[in-house]
Amino acid sequence: MESDTARTVDPLIDLRGAGRHYEIGGRTLKALDEVSLTVSAGEFVVILGPSGSGKTTLLNLIGALDTPTVGSVVIAGEDLAESSRADLFALRRHRIGFIFQTFNLFPGLTALENVRFGGDIAGRSDAAEAAMGVLGRVGLGDRADHFPHELSGGEQQRVAIARALVAGNPVVLADEPTGELDFQTGVQILELLHEVTHTAGTAVLIVTHNREIARVADRIVELSSGRIESDRPNEPADMAELHW
Amino acid sequence: MAIGLLLAGGVGLAAGLGSMRDWRVDSNDASFGALNVHDLRVQAEQGSFIPTGALLDAAEAIPDADEITAASERLILPTQITAVSGDGRPVTTPGQIVGVETGPARSVDGVEVTGPPVDAVGLKSGEWQATDRPRTTAVLDPQYADGNGIVPPARVELAGGASVEVTGLGTSPETFVVQGPGGAFSGESEFSPVFVPLHSAQRLTGRPDRVNDLALVLRPGSDHAAVARQLEREIDRKLPGLGVTVTDTDDIDGYRILYDDAENDQQLFDVFAFLILAGATFGAFNLISRTVEAQRREIGVGMALGLEPRRLAIRPMLMGLQIAVVGVLFGVVVGLAVNEWLRGLLIDQLPLPIVKTDLRSGTFAQRAAIGFLIPLLAAAWPVMRGVRVTPIEAIRSGFRSSRGGGLAPLLAHVPLPGGSLAQMPARNVVRAPRRTALTVLASGAVVAVAVSMSGMLDSFQATIDRNTEETLKTAPERLTVTLDRFYDERSPTVATVTGSDAVATADEKLVIPAKLRSGDEEIEVSLNTLPTGKPVWTPTVSSGHLPVRPDEVLLAESAASDLGVEAGQSLTLVHPRSTGPGRFESAETEVTVSGTHPDPFRFPVYMASASSSVFGLPGVVNSLDLVPARDLTGDAAKRSLAGLPGIASVESASALGESLEQGLEDFASIIRVVVAIAVVLVLLIAFNSTAINADERAREHATMFAYGLPLRSVLRLAVVESLIMGVLATAIGLILGVAILGWVVNVNLKEVLPELGTVTSLSSGSIILAALAGVGAMALAPVLTVRRLRRMDVPSTLRVVE
Incomplete structure (x- = not known):
């Protein structure tokens, strides 16, 4: 599979002096300033920082939703600066999965169909079976025919995670995945992402401002004013020790 | 602006068409008065x-x-x-x-x-x-x-x-x-x-x-x-x-027609104006509701800050007011333009010496008031709903995305072929049934106008075609000669005509104006005697048989229907009877219906040649049916015969249908303009609906883009969704349009032109036009949002909750 091939590329994420600058009223605003970062398969990385630190900009660059104004961003071997618009769309289809704070499920589709969406657009011929399998893995096999409004917040986020995973893409990006959830559900989601990282060898990047979440990471990258303040390995804490 | 324009189209057309009856009645009064009718x-x-x-x-x-x-x-x-x-x-x-x-x-x-x-x-x-x-x-x-x-x-x-x-x-x-x-x-x-x-x-x-x-x-x-x-x-x-x-x-037929026409045409215009206004109303209501609902979160924040619902309502109501003002202002402009166009048509086509087309400010004010109230009411409803929600509900992020799926669960039991993307358009259509219904009804109402108006043209054409087919069936060049008085059938005048080089064969006949009465119903007819032997032409018999006895009549199907009789039943014939040279009296004779003929025109009635004695005119004729000589065209034969003594007129047997067809052209121009306006309105409704859909679904689209779904695929989903609504709107428009057409033909035209016996018909061309207006415009509309989708800031849209 394409994703498996991509997973052998190391590092999966390679930013070299990448920056995103905006010209506002004759002044240059550096949302992200010459950041260098590499992430390999099977890493569970938390990007930590306060509001305005540039963590979302960083996530957008890694997710190929935006392109750097300086430096380079290479995802699974593809340099975004040299990629066409169509290439970027294809990169997102085949290399990246997204999880959003507000789930962003399609209200007109059932849980299973929402998950299948991820497989369909990645071109999986077995999307239906794969979706059912992943839905079972996230513990929602019995809620497959339910619509988003019939699910709790935690269940909706689990569906969103299943959607991001079903394509088998090597990179999963999560933007404040527990922001909308209560503590208990948040922990369940983190456990799930943790498990995915280590069983499927997926590189998972979570962006958050919640330091408690960072405790479960293999690696913590702290951002401040668009720069990396620290990038350190972390011994993941036991989920039972978390509280917020 | 777009909503205002939509409303302007409806209000303008309603206001513009609303002056017709007053103009025509005033023109009739002035013209009949001036010439001392x-x-x-x-x-x-x-x-x-x-x-x-x-x-x-x-x-x-x-x-x-x-x-x-x-x-x-x-x-x-x-x-x-x-x-x-x-x-x-x-x-x-x-x-x-x-x-x-x-x-x-x-x-x-x-x-x-x-x-x-x-x-x-x-x-x-x-x-x-x-x-x-x-x-x-x-x-x-x-x-x-x-x-x-x-x-x-x-x-x-x-x-x-x-x-x-x-x-x-x-x-x-x-x-x-x-x-x-x-x-x-x-x-x-x-x-x-x-x-x-x-x-x-x-x-x-x-x-x-x-x-x-x-x-x-x-x-x-x-x-x-x-x-x-x-x-x-x-x-x-x-x-x-x-x-x-x-x-x-x-x-006076003209008097009746001019006044009845003014009234009936206005009824017709009012129906069309009402439908278009209804379409604009549904559309405006739908779109304003959606726009106001999009501001629900702001309303929720206001409520959380302790603002009174009354004050929170001011802003969205002001939006309704803005739309109302735009709608009315542009509506008046559209109305004046429609007025000007109709004024030109009236002056050009109304056969009156005096045509009064003063601006009807009262009509304009009335229609403008309706156009003003619609957006205000349309804004009030969603605002009331908005302020009824608790602040926490309105503010909650994901409020909209986690809302119910409408009737989507019903469709979940009807799996469509294909993956998740294939399910999406149909599910989205039923996700918000009220909105879908409003959009579909709005477009359907306007499509109905296009269908019924085109259907009117089709019906007239079908009527003319059926008449032409009947009158020319065995002799396409057949001519009808009207003599200037009654002649003995063996007179030199008749012999001169029948023996003319321009004539191949000829049949003499009597044509007498008369009335048929059955109970309280009475209709005017034109009695024609049928020659014996092998005639040039005989009517088709659709039921019963050709008249044989002098007291038998063959009626048009529409005449039999209007009189409530069928073959074998009797009725009263009111006719002139000769009492001496140049003298006639009015007489009544009981006759039996021998059968019916399919000519849609109601007035032709046929009797056996022996019935001339009923009129006191045995062996007398005043008209001839003839076929021109082989080497002559109908026109050449007409010219050749026109100079013969005793001939009052010569015309093609299908002259009536031909002249009616000519008159149809003038009417067609009015219909084409209204149909064009209807198509533009459908496009406006579709575009507005799609544009707001694109706004509302922005986060869903952004999610699709984030997952790598290309623009063309997202657009295809929107087109298919819009197409489904277009098909529904067209179906509703067709059903409603056919119902209106039925009313126009069977009620309205029956009153104005009872002699015509109009046949209800809707051509495939009209159905295609309706499909193009409904399905085509709706399917095309999402394409107009390409720029917006292309320029979408995906990261911002993904994070912005409302």
């Missing part, structure tokens, strides 16, 4: 002539003679008009000599009025100095002259070879709507009255000192029926054996 008319039975002054003497002798304020005798006879158009084209059509008193001209409402004191002639151009020798001056109908390129001064030849000089163009109350041999809907360029001085008419028709008609004006408030009865009694006493018919103003 008769209150009563005395007509001698066909073929009867009375010495000049005899009818006037009888009128003066009635007890209520002082109720008569003006009276004028006339001689009215059919003729053939032969002329040369401005571009040298020969013109040969039937016409009618109208011999009238002459008098000094006077100006009324800007129109030069001349001729008799009753049913005067209003000149549109030229002049009419009523001299006789050495030349006879005449006035022709302006529409006839225009249609045939005849520009005064021009010489025109009449039946029998006499010629007159046309010095002016003008109309009289009875000829505002030209009534040719086929009834009230003959084409204006196919038939014309020729107004000549009375003594000229008597000389030209070989009936010196004879008249056959009297027109009277009565004092306002007089009892018309009583005066009519006195006239009948007095004429019977003074002129025994003379059959006369006394009619009043309402019996």
Whole structure:
């Protein structure tokens, strides 16, 4: 599979002096300033920082939703600066999965169909079976025919995670995945992402401002004013020790 | 702005079309008034002539003679008009000599009025100095002259070879709507009255000192029926054996048509205007609701900050107000434009000397008020719903995305082929059923207008086609000759016609105007006797059999239906009966329906040739059906026959259908404009709906983009979703349109043109037009949002909750 091939590329994420600058009223605003970062398969990385630190900009660059104004961003071997618009769309289809704070499920589709969406657009011929399998893995096999409004917040986020995973893409990006959830559900989601990282060898990047979440990471990258303040390995804490 | 424009289209069309009835009624009043239309008319039975002054003497002798304020005798006879158009084209059509008193001209409402004191002639151009020798001056109908390129001064030849000089163009109350041999809907360029001085008419028709008609004006408030009865009694006493018919103003077909038409057409326009306004209303309501709902979070924040619902409502209501102002302002502009266009059409096509088209500010104000209220009400409803939600609910992020799936769960049990993407459009359609219904109803209402209006054209065309098929079925070149009086079938005049080199075969017949009565129902018909042997043409029998006995009649299916009779049943025939040379009386005969024929026109009725004795006219004819000689075209044969003595007119057997088809062209232009406006409105509704959909679904689209779904795929989903709504709207539009068409044909036209027997028809072209308007416009609309989708800031959209 394409994703498996991509997973052998190391590092999966390679930013070299990448920056995103905006010209506002004759002044240059550096949302992200010459950041260098590499992430390999099977890493569970938390990007930590306060509001305005540039963590979302960083996530957008890694997710190929935006392109750097300086430096380079290479995802699974593809340099975004040299990629066409169509290439970027294809990169997102085949290399990246997204999880959003507000789930962003399609209200007109059932849980299973929402998950299948991820497989369909990645071109999986077995999307239906794969979706059912992943839905079972996230513990929602019995809620497959339910619509988003019939699910709790935690269940909706689990569906969103299943959607991001079903394509088998090597990179999963999560933007404040527990922001909308209560503590208990948040922990369940983190456990799930943790498990995915280590069983499927997926590189998972979570962006958050919640330091408690960072405790479960293999690696913590702290951002401040668009720069990396620290990038350190972390011994993941036991989920039972978390509280917020 | 777009919503305002949508509303403007509806309000404008409603306001513009709303003035038609008032304009037409005012124009009718002014025109009939200026030319002193008769209150009563005395007509001698066909073929009867009375010495000049005899009818006037009888009128003066009635007890209520002082109720008569003006009276004028006339001689009215059919003729053939032969002329040369401005571009040298020969013109040969039937016409009618109208011999009238002459008098000094006077100006009324800007129109030069001349001729008799009753049913005067209003000149549109030229002049009419009523001299006789050495030349006879005449006035022709302006529409006839225009249609045939005849520009005064021009010489025109009449039946029998006499010629007159046309010095002016003008109309009289009875000829505002030209009534040719086929009834009230003959084409204006196919038939014309020729107004000549009375003594000229008597000389030209070989009936010196004879008249056959009297027109009277009565004092306002007089009892018309009583005066009519006195006239009948007095004429019977003074002129025994003379059959006369006394009619009043309402019996003038043109009068009835002009007033009924104004009323019925307005009903029709009101239905269309209402539908378009309803479409605009649904659309505006839907779109404003959606726009206001999009501001729900702001309303929630306001509520959380302690603002009163009343104050929170101000902003969205102001938006409604803005739309109302835009809608009304543009609506008035659209209305004025529609007014201007209709004014031009009326002046051009209304056959009246005086056309009143003053701006109807009251109508505009009324329609503008409706257009003003709609957006305000449309804004009020969602605002009320918005402020009913608890602040925490409204503010909650993901409030919209986690809302219910509408009727989507129902469709989940109807799996469509394909993956998740294939399910999405149909699910989205039923996700918000109220909105979908409003959009579909809005478009459907407007599509219904396009369907019903196009269907009207189709129905007229189908009626004409069916008539042409019936009248020309075995003899495509068949001509009908009208003789200038009754002749013995073995007379030299008839022999000259039947023996002409221009004629291959000919059948003599009697054509008599009559009435058929069954119970309270009475209709006017044209009786035709059928020749024996192997005739040139016979009507198709759709039920029963051809008439054999003298007391049998074959009716049009529509006539049988209107009279409530079928084959084998009897009814009363009211007809003229000859009482001597040039004298007729009115008689009633019980007849039996032998069967029906499929001609959609209601008036042709056929009887066996032996029935001529019923009319006191055995062996007498006044018309011929003939087939031209093999090497001659119909037109060449017409020209060749027109010069023969005794011929009043020669025309194609399908002349009526042809002239109706010509008249249809004018009507078609109105319909095409309304249909075009309807299509633009559907496009506006579709575009507005899609644009707001694109806003509302922005986060879903952003999610698709984030997952790598290309723009074309996202667009395809939107197009399919819109297409489904377009199909629903078209289906509703077709159903509603067909229902309206049924009402127009079976109720409205039945009242205005009962003789026509219009057939309900909707062509495949009209259905395709409806599909293009409904499905096409709806499917096209999402394409207009490409730029917005292409320029979407995906990261921001993904994070922005509302």
